[in-house]
Amino acid sequence: MPGNCEALTRPAEARSGEGSAFVLSRRVVILFAVACGAAVANVYFSQPLLVTMGHDLAMSPALVGSVVTLTHVGYGLGLFLLVPLGDIADRRRLIVAQLLLLVTALTVVAAAHTAAILLAGMAATGLFAVVTQTLVAFAASLAPPAGRGRVVGLVTSGVVTGILLARTASGIMADLAGWRSVYLSSAALTALLALVLYRVLPRPSDAPPTTLRYGQLLRSTITLFAQERLLRLRALFGLLIFAAFSTLWSSIALPLSEAPYFLPHSAIGALGLIGVVGALAATVAGRLNDRGLSRRTTGIALALLAASWLPLAFTRSSLWALVVGVVLLDLAVQAVHVTNQTLIYALHPDAGSRLIGGYMVFYSIGSATGALAATSLYTAAGWGAVCALGAGFSCLGLGLWAFTGHIAPDSAATASRSEV
Numbered sequence: 001m002p003g004n005c006e007a008l009t010r011p012a013e014a015r016s017g018e019g020s021a022f023v024l025s026r027r028v029v030i031l032f033a034v035a036c037g038a039a040v041a042n043v044y045f046s047q048p049l050l051v052t053m054g055h056d057l058a059m060s061p062a063l064v065g066s067v068v069t070l071t072h073v074g075y076g077l078g079l080f081l082l083v084p085l086g087d088i089a090d091r092r093r094l095i096v097a098q099l100l101l102l103v104t105a106l107t108v109v110a111a112a113h114t115a116a117i118l119l120a121g122m123a124a125t126g127l128f129a130v131v132t133q134t135l136v137a138f139a140a141s142l143a144p145p146a147g148r149g150r151v152v153g154l155v156t157s158g159v160v161t162g163i164l165l166a167r168t169a170s171g172i173m174a175d176l177a178g179w180r181s182v183y184l185s186s187a188a189l190t191a192l193l194a195l196v197l198y199r200v201l202p203r204p205s206d207a208p209p210t211t212l213r214y215g216q217l218l219r220s221t222i223t224l225f226a227q228e229r230l231l232r233l234r235a236l237f238g239l240l241i242f243a244a245f246s247t248l249w250s251s252i253a254l255p256l257s258e259a260p261y262f263l264p265h266s267a268i269g270a271l272g273l274i275g276v277v278g279a280l281a282a283t284v285a286g287r288l289n290d291r292g293l294s295r296r297t298t299g300i301a302l303a304l305l306a307a308s309w310l311p312l313a314f315t316r317s318s319l320w321a322l323v324v325g326v327v328l329l330d331l332a333v334q335a336v337h338v339t340n341q342t343l344i345y346a347l348h349p350d351a352g353s354r355l356i357g358g359y360m361v362f363y364s365i366g367s368a369t370g371a372l373a374a375t376s377l378y379t380a381a382g383w384g385a386v387c388a389l390g391a392g393f394s395c396l397g398l399g400l401w402a403f404t405g406h407i408a409p410d411s412a413a414t415a416s417r418s419e420v
Contacts, residue, residue, distance in 0.1 A: 024142045029151055031200060032139045033158025035193050039099070040132040040159050042106065042125050042186055043071055044166035049179045056179070059115045067122050074126025076364045079357045083133045084217050086353030091138045092201040098131035099194035103187045110183035132159060133360050137352040140345045142202070146290060149342040153286020156338050160330070164272040221354040228347055233404055234340040235359050237298070239366035240397035244305060245333045246370030247390040248312065248326070249275075254375075255315055255383045274323055275330045285335040289342045295405070298339050302398040305332035309391035316383060336397075337363075 046053070046067050054064035085094055105128055108121035136155055143151035170182045212220065225231055252271065256263045288297045305328075312325030344355045370393065377385045 024139075024151070028200060029139065029154050030158075031196065032135055032155045033161075035099075035158075035197060036132045036135050036155055037158040037160075037162025037165075038186070038189055038193060039102065039129050039135070039162070041162040041166035041169070042102065042129045042183075042190075043075055044163055045170040045182050045186065046071065046122065048167050048171040049174055049182065052174060052179045053118065057112070057115050057118060059118075063115055063119075066119060070119050070123040071126040072364065072368065074123040075129055076126075076361065078127040078130030079133065079360045079364065080218070080221070082127070083130050083137070083357030083360070084221055084354040085214075086134045086137050087351055088212055088214075088217055090204050091134065091141075091353075092198070092203060095131055095134055095138065095201065096194050096198045098128050098134065099190055099197070102128040102131065103191045103194070106183045106187035106190065110180045110187065130357075130360075133356050134353060136341065137345070137356045138201070140341070140356075141349060141352055145346070148345065149286035149289030149338070150283070151286070152342045152345070153283040153289075153338045156286075156334065156341065157283055160334055161276055164275040164330075166272075168270055168272050217354070220351070221358045224348065224351060224354060225358060228344075231344050231347060231355065231359070233400075234344050235362040236400060237302075237336055237397055238340050238359055239362040239369075240393050240400070241302075241305065241333045241336050242363045242366035243370035243373075244390045244393040244397075245329065246367040247374040247386060247393065248329055250371035251374040251378050251383075251386050252315075252322075254378050260316070261319075271322075271326065274326050277327050277330060285338040286342065289339050294339050294343055295401075298336055299398075299401050301332040301335035301339075302394065302401050304328050305336075306391060306394040306398050308332060309387050309394065312390070313384060313387040 050064050050067060053059065053067065082098065102125065105121055105124035109118060109125060112118035112121055136152065136159070139155045140148055140152055170179075173182045173185065225235070253268045255261075256268050256271075285297055285301070288294070308325045308328035310325075311321040312329070314321035315325070340359065341356060344359055345352050348355060370390075373389055374386050377389055
């Protein structure tokens, strides 16, 4: 087994011979990670900017809140409608096309002078930001089975970093040059990445693509969930861990902005820098999965996730307790997430985009559930109730892991030497 990503130089065993002579070096894997982080960050840039956007465009508080909602709705639609296209189209061209469309959406947001244009641009931004998941599936398809977990882990670390640093970066840039500069800068970076990826990513071989039509492609995603118990199980893990993740990150600003801290938004946003430590878990989990330790990794991570809510419960009396809890929670969530993606891709590599896209729909459901429940519960019962909610999601995941140990991976997963 190779010791690092530089050693991933064997021909990729892709679904259609895609890039069969392509060398997946560490440099290319890092490019995938950077592109994923830059794309997914666009979904989260707006969160610290809502008040400024509302004042600039004379939007009511309710209308301002719909900025985030529409972005996530667009992202959810993209997961189901766009990501599966990677199984029937040239992924290189699909990725470049989605990035260029994302550039257009970001430019519309930056130039918006009415609420309607802004909201339309934000929905389109979420829709095309799902190029992140197309990139993840493409990276997995180019990796040899023995090193796939390592590659998925490295690419996912870019996603984690993009999500957690988006709020901090947008807040700083908005203070320096206004909120529109955030989206103009992102549009320029996205255009540059589209050019680089067009030149670097492999062209497909002459092997014929799948004959599925678009409607059949979408229906087959549902069929895959009906047929594969492992996929359903891992999707449920994804829903629960991201419900816990969102429970923390959607509500943590509330106690920190009140007594005894009264922290400014910039200081609260900087908390994302601590969460980046969780990106380390993505690479470690990938390596453990390649060693056949997926089930054990999942169990340990879910136990850490449940335990993280104990120090988080003491947030009001200790910032150090908050830091410990954030690190534990992010490490745990990313470890399970990488393991999930690696295992489900191994089920049907020829349907990798559909598997990843369908799985991420559950991620979106979990994130939305955690955010809505946490903010409502904080208003009604305080921070202790929010921590109980997060611990509940975490313990449900741990219980699910404990009671599903009898489910064996299918032949594809076994071939990758992975457990459930």
